[in-house]
Amino acid sequence: MKTVYMDYAATTYVKPEVLEEMLPFFTEKFGNPSSFYGISRETKMAIDKARGQVAKALNCDPSEVYYTGGGSEADNWAIKGIAAAYKNKGNHIITAKTEHHAVLHTCEYLEKNGYEVTYLDVDEEGFINLEDLKNAITDKTILVTIMFANNEIGTIAPIKEIGAICKERGVLFHTDAVQAVGNVKIDVKDMNIDLLSLAGHKIYGPKGIGVLYIRKGVRIHNLIHGGGQERNRRAGTENIASIIGLGKAIELATENLDEHIKKLTVLRDKLIDGLLTIPYSRLNGPRGDKRLPGNVNVGFEFIEGESILLSLDFEGVCASSGSACTSGSLDPSHVLLAIGLPHEKAHGSLRLTMGDGTTEEDVDYVIKTLPPIIERLRKMSPLWTDFIKNEK
Numbered sequence: 001m002k003t004v005y006m007d008y009a010a011t012t013y014v015k016p017e018v019l020e021e022m023l024p025f026f027t028e029k030f031g032n033p034s035s036f037y038g039i040s041r042e043t044k045m046a047i048d049k050a051r052g053q054v055a056k057a058l059n060c061d062p063s064e065v066y067y068t069g070g071g072s073e074a075d076n077w078a079i080k081g082i083a084a085a086y087k088n089k090g091n092h093i094i095t096a097k098t099e100h101h102a103v104l105h106t107c108e109y110l111e112k113n114g115y116e117v118t119y120l121d122v123d124e125e126g127f128i129n130l131e132d133l134k135n136a137i138t139d140k141t142i143l144v145t146i147m148f149a150n151n152e153i154g155t156i157a158p159i160k161e162i163g164a165i166c167k168e169r170g171v172l173f174h175t176d177a178v179q180a181v182g183n184v185k186i187d188v189k190d191m192n193i194d195l196l197s198l199a200g201h202k203i204y205g206p207k208g209i210g211v212l213y214i215r216k217g218v219r220i221h222n223l224i225h226g227g228g229q230e231r232n233r234r235a236g237t238e239n240i241a242s243i244i245g246l247g248k249a250i251e252l253a254t255e256n257l258d259e260h261i262k263k264l265t266v267l268r269d270k271l272i273d274g275l276l277t278i279p280y281s282r283l284n285g286p287r288g289d290k291r292l293p294g295n296v297n298v299g300f301e302f303i304e305g306e307s308i309l310l311s312l313d314f315e316g317v318c319a320s321s322g323s324a325c326t327s328g329s330l331d332p333s334h335v336l337l338a339i340g341l342p343h344e345k346a347h348g349s350l351r352l353t354m355g356d357g358t359t360e361e362d363v364d365y366v367i368k369t370l371p372p373i374i375e376r377l378r379k380m381s382p383l384w385t386d387f388i389k390n391e392k
């Protein structure tokens, strides 16, 4: 059966060019970079080359790039590490209600340990209000952490404006850019970003590898203690093959950025328009260039997102009802609640995310496959039957 993968925001495949660069580092080039012989120097040089590739993509210095075990670790490190290092300055952190759980749950953990966190509201498209941000900053604020692009509804935040506000007020700015890298142009200098998280497996690189960019001059405590790797800031023998893969993946992602955005925007808008012809449907998140190029999130009234997923899976379509981390739980998505949807509407939402492997044929297939599924599920829904009765 045909498989149509539309869950690129959950993870991507590893590109063949990326895998090819990684392979020798599992076998002949296996030396520990901390040792003193030929094969070790070779791995050390390869790690530094990858660091340069990451630095180029972000417009920072290679010495500001630190490898982590993924996006979640980078978020944890940024927030906990800044909280500890700036404890004497203050105990207040500002974030938004629509952040990834790697940020939200870290902030909740800090709240249990003497910190105060402001969770900014967002509007119906998922944007924070910049005046709210300005008003929330106090002389106790040490960190603002706002995601670059939302993984569920695709909202791209006004990062440069947020960075400017933080700089003016002397507050550090961290952004979770896991979804933004390879989909939006990023420049940490121009955007006044002090710390930035990214992950390999969302940009056609391997899983379990990420980066935290830390601007020179920012003080931060370590999260992982041990050996002196990563210039004494992140202990543990380097995940060499994955680091090499991440370097190649981010290079490819930024080289082809304009083309990638153009292609995915066309597919995205075609899919959105096709799905919105279904009655009682609604787009979650903004339209246009403030939305991630490959993100579609549509709500269908009177039915459950989970039952749509089951039916789509039966037709070979891989999709998501929210973020992969929340599937399996019956709570509706915190992002959809934050943009103001009532529980029942938040439950009936479907996220389809596209990427480099997506074709127009895939989009047409989903546009053709979904309407009869929605119709069938509604016929079985008591909410729908009641609604139709009342209409008459």
Ligand SMILES: *Cc1c(COP(=O)(O)O)cnc(C)c1O
Residues within 6 Å of the ligand: 009, 010, 069, 070, 071, 072, 073, 075, 100, 102, 147, 149, 150, 151, 176, 177, 178, 179, 199, 200, 201, 202, 208, 209, 210
């Ligand atoms: C996937 C994701 C993460 C977590 O990254 P991992 O590498 O899976 O730990 C964090 N933030 C956002 C926005 C994500 O999409």
